Amino acid sequence: MSEDDFPRVPVGPRRGGQPPPPPRKLPNLGLAGKAVVVALLLAVGYGIYFWEVRRVVVGQGQVLVLMKKYGSRSLEGDQVIIPAPPAKPTAGDGPALAKWQADYAQWEKQWGDVNGILEQVYIEGTYFGFSPFDYERRVLNLDQVRANIPNGKVGVVVRKFGKPLRPGQVLAEEGQRGPLPVLLQPGRYPQYANPWAYEIKLVEPVQIDPGHRGVVTLMAAPLAADPNRYLVGEGERGVQPRTEPEGFRYINPFEKRVTPISIRSQRYEMTGADVIRFPSSDSFDIQLEGFVEWTVSPEKLPLVYVQYSEGNLLIERLEETVILPYARSFCRLVGSQYNAREFISGDTKIKFQSEFEARLREACKRQGIDILQALVRDIVPPDAIKNPINEREIAKQQIRSLEQQIQVAASMAELARQEQMATQNQKIGEANKQVVTIIKKSEQQRDVALTRARQDLEVARLMLETARKEAAALLERGKAEADVVLLRKQAEAEPLRRQVEAFGDGQAYAQYFFYQ
Incomplete structure (x- = not known):
């Protein structure tokens, strides 16, 4: 039965009187339109593939490690790393670029299809x-592979690929596997973040505190010319003759080792289990307690380190193998010269200490140890002779005390006599001082009177001279006045x-005058 056999259902008008709309039909795109649609779908799909499949996002503090798997052959032997291609120079054309092109062609020939x-x-x-079909992709954190060196640490790089090291070789060269001659100070080093190619070992930097010196041992250096010596030459493999001063240093432990050793003053106590016992000349057992203050000579520190050190326990080893054996030996040698009774007196104890210290200092000096002080704190003789000798020594001390008291009394009497003499001399001095004062005062009064008389005499002389000069002036003035009167009278x-001369004589003039 076909669709035409089904009776058609009459369709009446829609509510409102409007007929229903006809059904929509897809446009006929044709071959070109369909090709465009397919191309768009492919582009969208490829974009989704690029974004969702090929895209790799490497965040901050991360690196991307790739394993190539589209090559035609595998690496030889036990190698798993393809070395990085040579870096392209930043400059333009030139010899550097030509060399890089040649090196890159060689690299491509050797590693390009591996x-x-x-x-x-x-x-x-x-x-x-990097398509996942061509590469295995791993995103790793720098902290995860120790490529982010924290503060207070040093990174040492070990290359895991390349040719093995030669016998006796410590540091790897170009193309070899092993420790590299690089040192990573605190910071980020993504170039060594590939854990299949490199291993970063975190070590502590070397801190040489004040009062210490660092003994240097070269690990990666030419072999010593004379291997039978304790210290090698400068730059040879082994313990160096020079030490490092105090400070903070970043050191590659595969290349060089620096061991801080104290050169401060050390104190070895000869007490308890280390107390020294030795026989006296009369075969009594003497017990000695004291201490030795010593230090390692900085100039001979490397030699002492090689001869006696086991690890970093040089100070303890020196006390066990040098200080204590020498102290016991010289105590026996020096102590056997005195009998037990002499060790109780203070003089013998001082002599014993001086000779013991001198011998110990001389012997330890040859071993590179400076003895600063060797003090005998107490010498204990046996009890069988200790008490009688102590009583005799106490009696001697009492006699010395009485003699000192007598000397003190005599000194006090002499002091009293000297004080009386000083008082008498003081009074005589005061009387002499008064006499001298009176004489000085009289002489001063006499000098004052003489000075005053001389002054009065000079004043009188000056007054006399003045009077003479005034009298001479009055005389001159009188003469001048007389001359004036004389001249005036002559003028009158x-x-x-002239009238008299005119009359011939005075009588004629008188007669004329009276006849007038």
Whole structure:
């Protein structure tokens, strides 16, 4: 039965009187339109593939490690790392670029078609060029592979690929596996973040505190010319003759080792289990307690370190193998010269200490140890002779005390006599001082009177001279006044004289005058 056999259901008008709309039909795109639609679908799919499949996001503090798997052959032997290609120079054309092109062609020929883990890593960013069908992709944190060196640490790099080291070789060269001659100070080092190509070992930096010196041992250096010596030459493999001063240093432990050793003053106590016992000349057992203050000579520290050190316990080893044996030996040698009774007196104890210290200092000096002080704190003789000798020594001390008291009394009497003499001399001095004062005062009064008389005499002389000068002035003034009167009178008499001369004589003039 076909569709035409089914009776058609009449369709009436819709509510409102409107007929229903006809059904929509897809447009006929044709071949070109369908091709465009397919291309768009492929583009969207490829974009989704790029974004969701090929895209690799490497965040901050991360690196991307790739394993190539589309090559035609595998690496030889036990190698799993494909070395990084040579870095392209930043400059333009030139010899450097030509050399890089030749090196890159050689690298491409040797490693371009090989499967393996790439040495090169990629830092933070977004990458679309590594398809999961061509590469295995791993995003690793720098902290996870120790490529982020924290403060207070040092990173040592060990390369895991390349040729093995030669016998006796410590540091790896180009193309060899092993420790590298690089030192990573605190910071980030993504170039060594590939855990299949490198291993970063975190070690402590070397801190040489004040009062210490660092003994240097070269691990990666030419072999010593004379291997039978304790210390090697400068730059040879082994313990160096020079030490490092105090300070903070970053050191590669595969290349060099620096061991801090104290050169401060050390004190070895000869007490308890280390107390020294030795026989006296009369075969009594003497017990000695004291201490030795010593230090390692800085100039001979490397030699002492090689001869006596086991690990870092040089100070303890020196006390066990040098200080204590020498102290016991010289105590026996020096102590056997005295009998037990002599050790109780203070003089013998001082002599014993001086000779013991001198011998110990001389012997330890040859071993590179400076003895600063060797003090005998107590010498204990046997009890069988200790008490009688102590009583005799006490009696001697009492006699010395009485003699000292007598000397003190005599000194006090002499002091009293000297005080009386001093008082008498003081009074005589005061009387002499008064006499001298009176004489000085009289002489001063006499000098004052003489000075005053001389002054009065000079004043009188000056007054006399003044009077003489005034009298001479009065005399001159009188003469001048007399001359004036004489001249005036002469002037008055001159007309009369001329009149007299005119009459011939005075009588004629008188007669004329009276006849007037």
